[in-house]
Amino acid sequence: MDKSTYVLGISCFYHDASAALLKDGVIVAAAEEERFTRKKHDTSFPANAIKYCLKSQNIKINDLDYVGFYEKPFLKFERVLYQHLDSFPKSYKTFVSALPSWFNEKLRVTKIMKKKMKCKKPILFIEHHLAHAASSFLVSPFKEAAILTIDGVGEWTTTTYGFGKDKDITLLKEIRFPHSIGLLYSTITAYLGFSVNNSEYKVMGLSPYGNMNKKTNPYYRKLKKVMDVKDDGSYKLDMSYFVYHYYDRMPSKKLCVLLEGPISKRGEEMTQRHKDIAAALQMITEEIITKILNHVHNETKSKNIVIAGGVALNSVYNGKILKNTPFKKIWIQPNSSDGGTSIGVASYIYHTLLGNERNYVFNNAYLGPEFSTSDVKKFLEDSEIKYSEFKNEKELVKTTAKLISESNVIGWFQGRMEWGPRALGARSILSDPTNPKMQEVLNSKVKHREKFRPFAPVVCAEDAGKYFECDKPLPDPVDYMLMVYPIKKKWHSVIPAVTHVDGSGRLQTIKRNQNSLYYDLIKEFGKISGIPILINTSFNIRGEPIVCTPYDAYKCMMGTGIDYLIMDKFIIKREDNLKHAWDSEKYAKD
Ligand SMILES: [Fe+2]
The missing domain is CATH 3.30.420.40 (ATPase, nucleotide binding domain)
Structure with missing residues (x-):
């Protein structure tokens, strides 16, 4: 019998809904609901994300030891009541339109969990900013740290600070x-x-x-x-x-x-x-x-x-x-907004409430669904998609790097999906940062987004200092595209497609032990071009969530101008499959 302790954290009904699963204090699965429902920032009850978390560990809902929710709904409702009463009658219309969602779902989390998931476990609720604080500190590399949380609003709190020590968190002021x-x-x-x-x-x-x-x-x-x-x-x-x-x-x-x-x-x-x-x-x-x-x-x-x-x-x-x-x-956890609080509440239950020592440091954002080689092959065969198979990883890396150096736009779909709002080399679109036209190409072919928005570079961690004026030693959050740094002046004209108007870049660094295929690809591109940096942008059309499944990835490629999809060990050329082409431009949303 499995003696592990499983804790599920849930966040929903306000911002990005998500679920995260801890096994003996280790985050074994986490995902946002939007990736499954294909509705960007989906706030609804994360039934799909929960099912994914359970399936990833081959457990059932009532095998869970604890379930936690990322805020205290009644306390939040109290604030909503006060806020509207305070401004009555100006607030009347907004208040009346908000009421059904409170009575139908926001105040009924336990019932919804019971009804939709057949969950018999009680749910623990913790305050929102405590969930934020825990989502960062309890999975950080620090035994002690100062903590700052800032968001729009939780129940009442909008900003709070305090400190964390071992498994305890003390919030001092708000x-x-x-x-x-x-x-x-x-x-x-x-x-x-x-x-x-x-x-x-x-x-x-x-x-x-x-x-x-x-x-x-x-x-x-x-x-x-x-x-x-x-x-x-x-x-x-x-x-x-x-x-x-x-x-x-x-x-x-x-x-x-x-x-x-x-x-x-x-x-x-x-x-x-x-x-x-x-x-x-x-x-x-x-x-x-x-x-x-x-x-x-x-x-x-x-x-x-x-x-x-x-x-x-x-x-x-x-x-x-x-x-x-x-x-x-x-330290900042990659999913630092509300989507990440499911990790916070689960960690808080396991460590702070149950008193278990911290045994885990967040160092890998690949916590989402994955698809085996046979899953991907079956999808390609069933959908009558023309493809080729690489002999081995070496050939995959060499061919892909060459295609990128020839100005092709690559859809890159490998391994488990990333946790958080940024694509980090599992569901990414990759291209050549040295091509001065690449920003325009990506915008017209794929992203259809505002001209002023920059594209981001990815570089192997040990090369970052050569190209960027970054902090030394490199802080861990750079691995999750959470820090913008100036690009050294001499490189501005060399990597124009990722150099923002002020000379900065929102870089992602990657270590080989985090994602060896992605790391090797960047290095291989460096061998060809002399610059071991790639453009990394999220694998989606504007207004859509990042792709999750092989179907999402293929559909995205065929609706855009992505030239090749490198999915698991397979290469799919857009031009070979034009019968599936469609035009995503009309579909692109904000
Ligand atoms: Fe928040």
């Missing part, structure tokens, strides 16, 4: 709703015409096109008016500039007057004013977090910092943390 850096960032995201809880990273990508000088960017001074920030980083927003606390829109009319224009329409051309606003927001966000981090360091005296919450995906700022603060080491 900032509460409606004051929130995350919601400020989302408000400006909405103001610039992008979708909230989805496109904040686009605003971050837009910011270097704006004026990054605090003295001469007029919107920096203006945006500073919407909040009061103290020296310790504690802050309050002036709520007259916002309406998110009672309305289904975020910026108020007063904010539009302040920023000298109406809310932008979806897809509107970004002018210099928009770019300067994005730059001002990024500068202010960085300024506040730096103040908070300096204060947290003073209070905790730790050399180590772990960060979680949606704001921890601000890779532009993450790359500056060790330079701007006294912290010496940093």
Whole structure:
């Protein structure tokens, strides 16, 4: 009989729904629901992700020892009630439209688990920011660390800090709703015409096109008016500039007057004013977090910092943390926003509540579904797809590197799917960063995305220092594309397709023990081109989740201009299968 302890963590009904499974404290499976349902940022109950986690270990739902949920729904509902009563009657419409989802699902997690999954186990609920803190600290390489969590909002909390020691977490202070850096960032995201809880990273990508000088960017001074920030980083927003606390829109009319224009329409051309606003927001966000981090360091005296919450995906700022603060080491879990809290609650139950020693450090993001060679072959045969089979890995690597060097766009589908929002070499689109036209090619052939958004480079860990001005030693979060660093000037013109307008790159580093095939491919491309770097972008069409199955990958290739799909040990050429072609451009969403 299996004496292992299994703990399942669940996150859903607000942002990206997910499930994660711990076996004796080790994360053995984790995935977001969107990958299975094909709805980007799917918030619904993660039945598919749960089934995947259980199947991966060959266990049944009632073999689980504990099940945990990433927040306390009744406490959150209390906040929603207060928030709407406070603004009544302005809030009436939003409140009434929100009620069914609370009564039908958000307050009925235990019942849904029982009904949909036939789960007889009780569910443990922990506070949202504790789940964030645990999702980072308890799987970090640190025995002790300062902790900072920042997001839009949990139950009441929007920002909190504290410290972790061994298996315990102590949160010391918090900032509460409606004051929130995350919601400020989302408000400006909405103001610039992008979708909230989805496109904040686009605003971050837009910011270097704006004026990054605090003295001469007029919107920096203006945006500073919407909040009061103290020296310790504690802050309050002036709520007259916002309406998110009672309305289904975020910026108020007063904010539009302040920023000298109406809310932008979806897809509107970004002018210099928009770019300067994005730059001002990024500068202010960085300024506040730096103040908070300096204060947290003073209070905790730790050399180590772990960060979680949606704001921890601000890779532009993450790359500056060790330079701007006294912290010496940093850790961020790749799925640092709400999707990652399923890991947090499961780890908190296993270590903090049950008292088990920590025996696991997160060092591998490949936690999702995988497909065997025979699964892939069966799919190809059943779908009457023309393909060839590589003799061995060496041939696969050599052929793929050559195809990339000849400016082909490659769909790369290998092993277990990545955990978190970034493709990390399991479900990636790869191409040549030395080709000055490649950004345009990728945009027109595959991604159909905004011109201002950069593509990201992947480099083997030991080569990073040659091309990037990165922290030394290289922090672990760089493995998960969580830090942006300046590219050394002499390489800007050599790798133009991954050099952003400000000379930076959001790099991913890879170690051979994490993904040997991917690592060998980068090295082989280096042998051919002299540059051991590839463009790595997520394997999806804009608006779709990253592909999960062989079918998703093939469908994506045939709807776009991806030239070859390298799937397991098979190579599939788009041109050989044109009978399955379709046009994804009309389908691309935000
Ligand atoms: Fe959150």
